[in-house]
Amino acid sequence: MKNELELIEKAQNGDRKAQAQLVLRYEKKVFNLALRMMRDKEDAEDVMQETFLTALRKLHTFEGRSQFFTWLYRITMNISLQKLRDRNKGNAMVSLSDPDIESIHGQHLSEWPAFNRKLMSSEEFRKLLDNAVKELPAIYRSVFILRDLEGLSTIETQKLLDLTESNVKVRLMRARYYLRQNLQKYFQEGQFNGK
Numbered sequence: 146m147k148n149e150l151e152l153i154e155k156a157q158n159g160d161r162k163a164q165a166q167l168v169l170r171y172e173k174k175v176f177n178l179a180l181r182m183m184r185d186k187e188d189a190e191d192v193m194q195e196t197f198l199t200a201l202r203k204l205h206t207f208e209g210r211s212q213f214f215t216w217l218y219r220i221t222m223n224i225s226l227q228k229l230r231d232r233n234k235g236n237a238m239v240s241l242s243d244p245d246i247e248s249i250h251g252q253h254l255s256e257w258p259a260f261n262r263k264l265m266s267s268e269e270f271r272k273l274l275d276n277a278v279k280e281l282p283a284i285y286r287s288v289f290i291l292r293d294l295e296g297l298s299t300i301e302t303q304k305l306l307d308l309t310e311s312n313v314k315v316r317l318m319r320a321r322y323y324l325r326q327n328l329q330k331y332f333q334e335g336q337f338n339g340k
Contacts, residue, residue: 153213157204164204168197171214175221181290182225184279192228196221211304219305222287229283277327281320288313289320 152170155163172193179192199220207216278286278294291302292313303313 149213150209153204153207153209156201157207164201167213168201171217172197174214175217178218178221178290178295179225181278181294182222182283182287183228184275188228192221192224195224199224215301215305218291222291222305226283226287273328274324277324280327281323285316285320285323288316289324292317293321 152163152166156167175196176189176193179196180186180189183189183192196217200217203220207213278289281289287306288302288308291297291305292299297305299310299313299317302308303310306313308316
């Protein structure tokens with residue numbers, strides 16, 4: 146950790162080698178997050194490039210109150226969400242005015258169903274999940290990716306996306322509901338063989 150703080154300090158002081166090292170250290174993580182959000186390699190590369198340009202331009206504002214990657218995460222998410230909004234201009238907006246609820250149609254949705262780990266780790270299931278996640282509205286996708294795919298806590302997600310804790314929970318619940326509904330048909334119709 147001390148090593149990273151020294152590297153950040155050098156980068157903040159204009160050391161080009163330190164800046165390049167920070168980019169190299171985090172480019173894969175930033176790209177993977179951008180790819181999960183954008184669902185397109187070229188768009189993810191654009192987001193990654195814009196993330197690092199923004200980060201280097203604003204590096205002097207990083208105060209070390211959070212981990213450096215948390216700061217990069219937030220920049221990546223903001224750029225991704227903005228690009229998705231720009232891409233989807235004219236599409237219907239999703240209302241978030243619903244009350245903070247824990248269930249939809251009487252179903253408790255706080256956790257994923259207990260799928261067989263072997264099935265979940267298969268390439269076929271991952272493709273199905275990726276396609277279903279791609280269809281999520283961006284406001285739900287970002288929360289789902291951070292909480293369920295990246296493993297961040299509700300508090301970390303709240304801070305990264307600048308949301309209230311209840312908004313994170315509601316958006317995650319709605320994302321899970323949508324995904325559960327879309328993936329359920331593959332299990333019911335026997336389209337997923339799990340091999």
